[in-house]
Amino acid sequence: MNKLALVIRDLHRAEGELADELLRVSDRHKADHDIFHLARDLADWSRAHQRALTRVGRPRGVRIFMETALPHKVSSAVRQRTSELLGRRHTPALLLLRDLRTVYAKAVVVSLDWEILAQSAQATEDAELLELATRCHDETLRQMQWSNAKLKESAAQAIVTP
Amino acid sequence: MIAEDRIAEPWGERTPYGRGDAWPDRVDTHLADGVTPDAVERWVPTASLLHSNGDAMDIAVADGRMVGVRGRASDRVNRGRLGPKDLYGWQANAAPDRLTAPLIRRDGELVETDWETAMSVVAERTRTLLDERGPGSIGFYTTGQLFLEEYYTLATLARGGIGTNHLDGNTRLCTATAAEALKESFGCDGQPGSFADIDHADVIALFGHNMAATQTVSWSRVLDRLAGPNPPAVVCVDPRTTPVARAATVHLAPRIGTNLALMNGLLHEIIENDWVDHEYVAAHTVGFEQLSKLVVDYPPERVAEICDVPVEDIRHAARLLGTADRVLSTVLQGFYQSHQATAAAMQVNNIHLLRGLLGRRGCGVLQMNGQPTAQNTRECGANGDLPGFRNWANDEHVRELAEIWNVDPGHIPHYSAPTHLMQILRYVEDGSIRFLYVTGTNPLVSLPELERVRRILSQDRLFLVVQDIFLSETARLADVVLPAATWGEKSGTFTNADRTVHLSEQAVEPPGLARSDLAILLDYAARLDLRDKDGGPLITWHTPEEAFEAWKRCSAGRPCDYTGITYDALRGGGIQWPCTPDRPEGTERLYADGSFWATPEMCEGYGRDLVTGAPWSKDEYTAFNPAGKGMIRGADYAPPHETTSADYPYQLTTGRTLYHFHTRTKTGRVPQLRAAAPEVWVELAEADARSHGWSEGDLLRVTTPRGRVRARLRVTGIRPGTVFLPFHYGYWDEPGGYRPDGEDGRAANELTLTDWDPVSKQPLFKAGVAAVERIEAGDSR
Numbered sequence: 001m002n003k004l005a006l007v008i009r010d011l012h013r014a015e016g017e018l019a020d021e022l023l024r025v026s027d028r029h030k031a032d033h034d035i036f037h038l039a040r041d042l043a044d045w046s047r048a049h050q051r052a053l054t055r056v057g058r059p060r061g062v063r064i065f066m067e068t069a070l071p072h073k074v075s076s077a078v079r080q081r082t083s084e085l086l087g088r089r090h091t092p093a094l095l096l097l098r099d100l101r102t103v104y105a106k107a108v109v110v111s112l113d114w115e116i117l118a119q120s121a122q123a124t125e126d127a128e129l130l131e132l133a134t135r136c137h138d139e140t141l142r143q144m145q146w147s148n149a150k151l152k153e154s155a156a157q158a159i160v161t162p
Numbered sequence: 163m164i165a166e167d168r169i170a171e172p173w174g175e176r177t178p179y180g181r182g183d184a185w186p187d188r189v190d191t192h193l194a195d196g197v198t199p200d201a202v203e204r205w206v207p208t209a210s211l212l213h214s215n216g217d218a219m220d221i222a223v224a225d226g227r228m229v230g231v232r233g234r235a236s237d238r239v240n241r242g243r244l245g246p247k248d249l250y251g252w253q254a255n256a257a258p259d260r261l262t263a264p265l266i267r268r269d270g271e272l273v274e275t276d277w278e279t280a281m282s283v284v285a286e287r288t289r290t291l292l293d294e295r296g297p298g299s300i301g302f303y304t305t306g307q308l309f310l311e312e313y314y315t316l317a318t319l320a321r322g323g324i325g326t327n328h329l330d331g332n333t334r335l336c337t338a339t340a341a342e343a344l345k346e347s348f349g350c351d352g353q354p355g356s357f358a359d360i361d362h363a364d365v366i367a368l369f370g371h372n373m374a375a376t377q378t379v380s381w382s383r384v385l386d387r388l389a390g391p392n393p394p395a396v397v398c399v400d401p402r403t404t405p406v407a408r409a410a411t412v413h414l415a416p417r418i419g420t421n422l423a424l425m426n427g428l429l430h431e432i433i434e435n436d437w438v439d440h441e442y443v444a445a446h447t448v449g450f451e452q453l454s455k456l457v458v459d460y461p462p463e464r465v466a467e468i469c470d471v472p473v474e475d476i477r478h479a480a481r482l483l484g485t486a487d488r489v490l491s492t493v494l495q496g497f498y499q500s501h502q503a504t505a506a507a508m509q510v511n512n513i514h515l516l517r518g519l520l521g522r523r524g525c526g527v528l529q530m531n532g533q534p535t536a537q538n539t540r541e542c543g544a545n546g547d548l549p550g551f552r553n554w555a556n557d558e559h560v561r562e563l564a565e566i567w568n569v570d571p572g573h574i575p576h577y578s579a580p581t582h583l584m585q586i587l588r589y590v591e592d593g594s595i596r597f598l599y600v601t602g603t604n605p606l607v608s609l610p611e612l613e614r615v616r617r618i619l620s621q622d623r624l625f626l627v628v629q630d631i632f633l634s635e636t637a638r639l640a641d642v643v644l645p646a647a648t649w650g651e652k653s654g655t656f657t658n659a660d661r662t663v664h665l666s667e668q669a670v671e672p673p674g675l676a677r678s679d680l681a682i683l684l685d686y687a688a689r690l691d692l693r694d695k696d697g698g699p700l701i702t703w704h705t706p707e708e709a710f711e712a713w714k715r716c717s718a719g720r721p722c723d724y725t726g727i728t729y730d731a732l733r734g735g736g737i738q739w740p741c742t743p744d745r746p747e748g749t750e751r752l753y754a755d756g757s758f759w760a761t762p763e764m765c766e767g768y769g770r771d772l773v774t775g776a777p778w779s780k781d782e783y784t785a786f787n788p789a790g791k792g793m794i795r796g797a798d799y800a801p802p803h804e805t806t807s808a809d810y811p812y813q814l815t816t817g818r819t820l821y822h823f824h825t826r827t828k829t830g831r832v833p834q835l836r837a838a839a840p841e842v843w844v845e846l847a848e849a850d851a852r853s854h855g856w857s858e859g860d861l862l863r864v865t866t867p868r869g870r871v872r873a874r875l876r877v878t879g880i881r882p883g884t885v886f887l888p889f890h891y892g893y894w895d896e897p898g899g900y901r902p903d904g905e906d907g908r909a910a911n912e913l914t915l916t917d918w919d920p921v922s923k924q925p926l927f928k929a930g931v932a933a934v935e936r937i938e939a940g941d942s943r
Contacts, residue, residue, distance in 0.1 A: 090592045149776035161298030
């Protein structure tokens with residue numbers, strides 16, 4: 001397999017992990033309504049990136065078998081219910097900080113992978129790939145910015161106020 | 163005393179005028195039955211407190227009682243006119259069930275007590291929590307109906323004294339998106355246009371704004387233009403066939419939740435046809451190229467499909483907006499409380515930036531307010547920003563504020579944006595906020611998903627203080643209820659939706675032991691013994707006028723500069739800020755020279771991501787807009803979070819009637835207004851009603867995943883597939899008192915979902931889906 005194919009596959013996997021993480025975080029914090037909704041919206045971005053990678057991979061000799069990872073409906077429902085039951089407690093706020101940190105860390109991996117891909121696209125004068133990398137990377141940065149901002153916004157109340 | 167029935171004719175008789183002419187006077191008066199004009203002893207100046215238009219009026223006083231009202235002909239806002247709520251609403255002050263003594267909860271029941279007992283309990287609980295759990299355990303939730311002096315006092319005691327970040331207003335529900343859209347486009351809050359632009363416009367475009375119901379007097383002004391020579395064209399965006407829609411040249415009724423797609427389509431046409439003022443764009447804006455690239459994907463054909471609007475109507479509306487010499491745009495809840503609220507509202511600003519239609523007669527944007535004093539909630543720092551439109555992320559702004567208050571900058575919370583209401587509620591839910599002080603608002607009727615709100619606010623561990631003039635639904639859950647004086651019973655200033663400041667003077671004594679909100683807040687601050695950094699009292703004022711003078715110092719040099727205004731000057735009529743000693747006449751329109759308060763040093767916020775709501779850093783803002791120009795920013799349409807299904811086939815939207823205000827606490831106690839709209843109803847389109855075989859007056863049940871409401875059917879011109887409920891109706895005049903008596907509720911917010919715009923944090927009342935069924939046929943069959 002050529003090296004570009006490796007990069008595309010890595011990136012595809014990293015986007016998938018980020019999307020899964022965002023969905024888990026969404027479910028786990030259903031009582032925090034903006035986390036619930038936005039994490040889902042942002043997971044959609046990563047899913048779209050995956051589809052785009054599959055599309056550009058094909059003519060470049062990269063075959064990606066999309067794991068048709070249907071959302072785990074049962075575990076998702078359990079997580080959501082648990083969040084609602086724990087909604088009256090303040091301790092899960094600490095869990096939220098940890099979850100946001102994980103999202104951020106996973107998004108950083110994705111971001112770096114897009115940079116690698118963008119550099120390769122420039123070097124090979126692959127305009128289509130470069131356009132995709134630029135567009136998607138911008139959204140990855142916004143996913144990072146969101147998790148970072150939510151973390152900043154939530155930290156004081158979570159840590160300082162009992 | 164008024165010749166006609168202003169319930170049946172809310173906009174009164176026409177006084178037609180032509181473009182550029184002065185709007186003729188028309189003085190509206192209403193005196194109580196049996197009171198003749200010569201029996202009136204005094205006329206006391208004020209302005210209306212039951213909507214955001216700020217109509218200047220005088221209260222008639224005889225024998226120490228209010229006996230009527232009269233519009234003030236000399237005032238720039240209304241030229242003597244008054245709306246139905248102004249003409250009749252004052253009677254609520256004398257309602258027999260006004261709160262006249264403080265109440266305290268003893269053995270589960272609210273019982274009367276004295277001020278000393280009530281206030282010492284409130285202050286003591288605050289102190290204990292501060293000592294044990296810190297300022298993050300204290301929250302304040304205020305309103306859009308107090309006076310400027312009261313908001314500034316509240317912001318000072320909460321942010322500068324207690325040091326909590328948890329202070330917000332119910333303006334979050336009505337006007338947060340207006341403020342945010344203005345900040346994102348122009349760098350700072352502040353209404354660009356003026357109501358006088360109605361006199362000059364060639365096109366008046368109302369985006370999600372049923373002005374006929376929300377600002378009846380300004381709608382009279384539009385009707386007078388329409389009845390005169392060279393009338394303006396009217397563009398209306400609204401899913402309902404409102405009076406505005408009926409008067410419109412083009413009426414667009416988009417599918418709920420698709421406003422942004424529609425706006426992108428209109429901008430696509432404006433750019434595609436090159437109706438752009440390139441000179442203005444180059445000199446005064448940033449971001450044009452990105453927007454042009456974005457809206458390429460929104461040709462009218464695609465937008466027509468997303469929004470379910472005829473393609474020729476989109477083109478027609480775009481041509482009117484794109485080619486008229488003078489365009490006035492107004493925006494309200496149809497955009498602010500709907501999906502992608504801030505992004506959609508900003509696209510209206512973009513039309514004006516692209517065409518250079520700002521700061522001139524007839525060319526303006528009015529990002530409207532819902533409530534009468536919402537502008538003051540915003541500018542005084544009681545609604546998500548620091549006082550004087552200061553930027554919480556700008557250390558220099560925080561330092562300035564600390565200097566004004568003489569406190570340490572570190573004592574003013576600015577580690578993140580001030581906590582917005584829905585997050586405050588979440589902190590109450592998780593138990594980290596244990597004390598919530600609510601002034602002049604009624605979350606138990608006005609917030610989304612009421613069953614959730616009731617569960618949160620009825621927790622034992624929460625100490626709830628409610629300061630109000632009636633025993634509202636929320637007050638019934640309180641630990642302490644503080645009886646307040648209201649409009650006409652206290653003095654102070656407030657500012658309407660076009661920056662006009664009015665003085666409202668005390669006409670009569672408040673009932674019983676009720677005290678002004680200012681007096682109560684000053685008492686609270688004194689009991690907390692809040693000090694500045696040198697040990698002096700933090701709050702140095704005692705009267706409304708002293709509070710106003712203190713506010714002037716805080717506003718100095720900021721966009722909302724009040725330093726040229728005095729109580730005496732206001733006795734001559736309303737004045738529009740900014741008003742400085744050099745410009746004592748005030749400022750009619752902002753941004754006349756294409757310069758904005760948007761430099762990184764001046765701006766109120768560094769901007770937010772329009773999809774995620776994440777705040778930008780100073781560096782990001784400076785890179786995008788180093789010279790402080792107008793900001794043209796767009797976003798892609800995304801489908802709403804909740805979509806129709808077989809179980810919930812209708813889209814739900816909520817709104818108002820022109821006869822009621824907010825949760826009806828005042829207007830529901832006024833005979834004429836109560837009779838005009840006595841009971842909640844539900845609207846469906848004729849096609850939908852017919853398909854079910856239902857007719858007007860049938861009793862329906864509306865169900866969503868959150869709750870159930872029953873209401874009588876009105877068949878209207880609303881777009882098919884949509885169900886509408888007015889949000890005013892609660893439970894204070896029903897057996898339940900503060901909640902439904904039985905399975906079905908009466909409050910529209912039993913049904914609404916907990917979701918908010920990520921940028922403005924305004925709850926989305928006009929989103930979500932519903933099922934509708936018939937419980938029983940009406941009398942009409």
